[in-house]
Amino acid sequence: MDKPKILAIDDEDNYTEIFEEYFSLRGYDIRVETDPRKAIGFIGNERFDVILVDLKMGGVSGQDILKKVRDTDDRTKVIIITAYILSGKSKQELYDLGAYSINSKPINSLEELENTVNKAYSGN
């Protein structure tokens, strides 16, 4: 089974560093970006299978990413990772915008995250 191409967007480089090492060691093609504005830029140009994104990053929010993805390539699965405690209504909005799943920070487990990424990719 081939591995999904991943884009991880988080304004903390300590996070993106983790994802980058973890996933690339295991053979995923992963790109990380700490500036969400840049990320929005190349989402249209490059294709990603799965996007990991934080919600509130100042300037560009997770919702903006979702909308961009929906507009450009709705096969891309977006997994939200956020420290925010979201209300049911907000979560629903995100799902409506096409979010695949919503995870909380601190991330429960990298392994779990990897599972979710694969599931998203395989279309479950």
Place this chain on the structure above:
Amino acid sequence: MNYFAFSGLVNFIACAFLGVFVFNQNRKNPQNISYFILNVSVAVYSIGYFLWQIDYLGESVIWFKVLVAGIILINPSYLLFVFIFLNIIRKKTPTLLVIALVNIFFIAACVKESLWSGFVPKFGLGLWPVPSRLFSLYLVFWAFQCLYGFYYLGKNLRVGSHKRRLQIRYFTIAAFVGFIGGATNWPMWYGLYFPPYPNILISLYIAIVAYAIVRHELMDIEIIVKRSIVFAGLFFVLYSVFSLIVYISSLSYVRFTDNRFVSIIPSVIIIIIMFRPLEKYLIKITDNYLFQKRYDYKVLLRSFTNNLLSIMDLKKLIITAEEQITSIVRISNAAILVYDRHTDIFSLFAGAGDLKNKAFTLKNTAELWDYILRKDAYAVISSENKERDDIPVILVDLIKSLNSSLIIPLIYQNDVLGILSLGMKLSDEEYSQEDIDILVPVSITLSIAIANAKLFEQLSETQAQAAQREKMAVVGTLSAGINHEICNPLGIIRGQCEAFMLNYQGGFYKNKSDKELLTRSLEIMTKVIRETERASSITQKLSSFAKPSKGQMSASVSIKKELKEVIALVEHELKISNIELKDNVPDDLPRITIDTKQLQEILFNLISNAAQAIVENGEIEISGTYDADKVTIRISDNGPGIREEILKKIFEPFFTTKDPGKGTGLGLFIVKQIIEKNSGIITVNSETGKGTVFLVMFPFVEGA
């Protein structure tokens, strides 16, 4: 009229006046009666002296007999007075009766002219007697009586209260002076040339006694109507002046005019001119020197209403009240107990010297209040009262511990507020009804002041609670940002450690040397520690900020420093909404005196407000300026601005433009209160479409 006649006349007037005055003060008191008799004797002596010297009606011998009768009467009445004055009359009565009998014998001898063998002119000073042997015997008896009286006076010089000792001392001096004055006449009897000029000292005796009466309440005479003293003094002085002038002009009238009445005119003119100024002068002297012991109740009332009613701090109020009362009423000590309704305990708030340092409290006071209310609002404790049975034990204990002479309960609108306890007056006087009539309204004023201060305390507490609630509500809005600031570090910590572990366990580090792995581990640990500090810093700031402020002012507070703390709390939230926060406060902004916590609250509130106004994508700038006496903090935002009609109301409590449920509207009202409590001022300026500027000004003192 020669000098000696004059001295006799003056003495007569002085004695007569003072004797009648004292008698009038209390016609039933033996002391007053005996003093009257003494002065009558001296008056008889004096008038006889006067008439003898002017050879009135040519009957100087008869007047001389009157004079001597007066002398003989003086000593027994002197002794009578002394014994009554010293309260030893009972046991001295037999002795006194004997002495009286002896004196009666000598009066008879006087009438029968057995005390002398004739009259001769001596040294141009009029007719003087030639003493017989019987007279010499009398002289010895005379001296004996004098010394007898002085013996007893001397014995009592150190007995009794301070005031009493003063009274005795003054009378002793006065008597001594008087006797010396009179005794200077004796040498002339025996043909020794000694013009008895000191005869006028008898008036000095009167003056000393008068002074002791007024200043030290000799014979328990309270000088209440001072006008009589003033006019008596006035009359006396004027009469002396008049007499002197008449005397002088009578010497020279021969030269100027035959008419005696005309010669009196200069004197009359002088008297008319001098009357008013002399009266004013005498009133001033009597006010300043003779009535110092009376406290000026007007000062007390004024001081209480003007000063005390405006003191809102309870402790300071009580301490100031106690100081004022002690100094104005001139008492040795005072104490004020304040009642705490919750604990049902009276605590000593001020006064009572070193009792203040111990925790003096009064419990189970129901009995005390019953007693006080039955006695109608106050309790006077005099030495008699101390023995009474119906005084509750707790009151007796209170009196003893506080050295009370007067206890006044502090009641306001049926609420017990405390107890005012007054000690002895410094002048040793007891508290009179007049004192109580003044002190009760004063204590009511004190009760009002205490009730006010307590209300203010409650109000401050309520305000403080409201401010705290408001703060917590706003802090709640930070939750997103703060949560982010805690969870991210935690996530990083967990992620870094877990990644390393999983990678190692998954065999992905097979090709790495131990050294590389060790270096990597150390890197991760460094990150863990840094992120931990990041998270704990924000939790510390938050919990510190969330604590209620105690309202304690600190001097030398740096606005820049406190602002940095607040920025640390809010910046994450602001970043999420893409609001830029600019800190342009200069480093050299002068320090101010303020409660640091409250300053943070003020800045926090204003920045939050600005952020909420902007909602998203905007800028908040904080800067500061200063001039000679104040520091100005400027918080500006480029939000939508506030409309003019709303701008007027934003500091009102419960005014809010937010949707229902989204804000209590208390924020700016409380911010304003906090600022004003710290002696500051807040103003606002706004332009719709452009933004809003808040200016907060605090005073500062150069070099503070």
